[in-house]
Amino acid sequence: MLFRQLFDLESSTYTYLLADEDTREAVLIDPVLEQVERDLSLVRELDLRLVYVLDTHVHADHVTGAGAVRERTRARSVLSERSGAGCADVFVKEGDVIRFGRHALEVRETPGHTNGCVTYVTADHTMAFTGDALLVRGSGRTDFQQGSPHALYHSVHEKIFSLPDGCLLYPAHDYKGRTVTSVAEEKRFNPRLGGGKSEPEFVDIMEHLQLAYPKKIDVAVPANLHCGLPEPAHREPEHASTWAPVETSAGGIPEVTPEWVASNRSAARVVDVREPIELSSELGHIPGVEHVPLAAVPSVAQRWSRDRPVVLVCRSGGRSGKAALQLRDMGFRDVASIRGGMTAWNAAKLPIERRPIAAYPPSPQG
Numbered sequence: 001m002l003f004r005q006l007f008d009l010e011s012s013t014y015t016y017l018l019a020d021e022d023t024r025e026a027v028l029i030d031p032v033l034e035q036v037e038r039d040l041s042l043v044r045e046l047d048l049r050l051v052y053v054l055d056t057h058v059h060a061d062h063v064t065g066a067g068a069v070r071e072r073t074r075a076r077s078v079l080s081e082r083s084g085a086g087c088a089d090v091f092v093k094e095g096d097v098i099r100f101g102r103h104a105l106e107v108r109e110t111p112g113h114t115n116g117c118v119t120y121v122t123a124d125h126t127m128a129f130t131g132d133a134l135l136v137r138g139s140g141r142t143d144f145q146q147g148s149p150h151a152l153y154h155s156v157h158e159k160i161f162s163l164p165d166g167c168l169l170y171p172a173h174d175y176k177g178r179t180v181t182s183v184a185e186e187k188r189f190n191p192r193l194g195g196g197k198s199e200p201e202f203v204d205i206m207e208h209l210q211l212a213y214p215k216k217i218d219v220a221v222p223a224n225l226h227c228g229l230p231e232p233a234h235r236e237p238e239h240a241s242t243w244a245p246v247e248t249s250a251g252g253i254p255e256v257t258p259e260w261v262a263s264n265r266s267a268a269r270v271v272d273v274r275e276p277i278e279l280s281s282e283l284g285h286i287p288g289v290e291h292v293p294l295a296a297v298p299s300v301a302q303r304w305s306r307d308r309p310v311v312l313v314c315r316s317g318g319r320s321g322k323a324a325l326q327l328r329d330m331g332f333r334d335v336a337s338i339r340g341g342m343t344a345w346n347a348a349k350l351p352i353e354r355r356p357i358a359a360y361p362p363s364p365q366g
Contacts, residue, residue: 001103001122002046005170005179006039008032011062011216012173015039016129019048020101027052027100028075029120029129030172031065033228039065040072050075051100052090056131056172057117058083058224060145060217060318067227077227080109083116084294084322087227092118105129108159112152113140119160127168134160135171136178139192142206144214144316145221146275149206153199161187213316213343221318222253222325243267243309243334253321254328255339261286261311262350268309268334273297273323274342276359278315283342284352286313291359294319298326300360309334316341 002019011032017039019026026048031039043050053069057080066077067087078098081091092098096107098120105120110133117140120129132140134156142149160169165184187194192205214220223229244267246254261270265288272285273294279285292300294314304310310332312320320337327335338345346352 002026002048003127004042006035006042008035008062010034012175013059013062014170014172014174014179015065016170017042017048018100018103018105019046020103023101024048025051025100027054027098027105028069029054030056030059030131031069033063033065033068036065036068036072040069043073052076052078052098054078054098054105054120055083055224055227056120056129056133057114058085058145058221059132059172060214060220061173062216063220063223064228067229070227071229079227080107080116080118082109082111083114084319085116085225085227087225087229097123110134110152110155110159111146112142112148112150112155113145115146117155121163121167125163125167127170128160128163129170129172130160131172134169134186134190134193136169136174136176136181137186137190139190139206141209141211143209143211144217145318149203150199152206153193153202156193161193213340218249218253218317218321218339222249222321225322225325244311244336246336247339249321249339252325253317254324254336255317255321256311256336258338258340258345258348258350261313261338262345262348268311268336269304270311270313271297271323272313273319274314276356280354280356282354283315283346284354285342285357286345287351287353289313289357291357293359294323296360297323298330301327301330301332304332306332309336311336311338313338313345314341316343 004017006015016029053075076089078090079088092107094109098105104123108119110119113132272289312323314320324337
């Protein structure tokens with residue numbers, strides 16, 4: 001099997017090219033939009049035929065090149081069926097197999113960094129492409145995009161550490177110049193997950209990392225929900241907003257500031273799209289907010305008045321941005337996501353509550 005590891009300096013992202021040397025069929029894993037020409041030039045130089053372009057998850061630190069590669073080749077794009085995106089040609093789940101020539105990649109679901117994280121494992125279990133689930137001497141963060149340290153602990157131990165000790169692990173990123181590791185190394189030396197660390201120990205480590213807000217998340221996540229391509233052409237053009245000072249992000253998300261929402265609570269329906277447990281977390285929730293988890297928004301919104309503006313919020317803006325676009329497609333014209341989500345709300349020292357609230361509350365206002 002032909003194998004190449006490529007690197008994007010700005011986002012410290014690894015892209016992997018694998019190919020069958022006889023049939024010349026190839027797959028590309030985790031391409032970066034700005035590096036698409038580099039990647040396709042290599043494919044041409046090596047006389048390969050790209051059949052699949054795979055993302056290990058919906059990235060928050062760069063815009064994927066999957067959509068651009070698909071448009072310029074006959075390759076089919078691949079994402080987890082739990083990714084929340086609707087743009088891929090193939091949606092995979094645990095146990096699915098991606099074939100190219102005589103070779104194959106087995107899909108192992110490894111949620112925890114995001115719900116839709118997958119690890120691709122070669123059929124002979126000698127190589128695995130772990131995305132952001134497991135890094136060299138580290139792991140993906142669990143404080144954004146449906147992150148869960150509990151889920152990630154089980155994903156790594158049950159789906160990655162269960163591979164042979166000699167299996168080589170190739171992550172989606174490295175910030176110290178390391179290119180590869182192994183199952184045995186990470187079991188022994190990973191400071192978060194190795195050395196016999198228990199689940200409570202790992203959870204405690206992840207909850208006290210105090211990481212900076214991802215610089216590209218507000219652009220990358222909305223774009224990657226469309227496989228890195230512009231918004232679908234069927235979406236109607238934006239109209240001038242008069243109900244609020246709405247600004248459109250680089251990823252096409254209509255946004256309002258936390259401060260505006262706090263000062264204009266009666267101007268719109270405010271809906272929190274996080275999971276129930278998050279509303280009583282350290283970030284809390286906006287007092288009086290309605291709670292509708294992201295997966296339920298399309299069905300619950302059917303009974304909302306389209307004449308009343310809707311403001312959506314999540315932890316950092318990724319999920320609420322997706323919900324805003326969903327509502328736009330459903331005919332809601334006055335809709336916006338709170339820029340930066342509850343992270344920005346807390347940073348602005350705006351009021352919060354931490355008590356649990358029921359999902360899908362009845363709304364006498366329609």
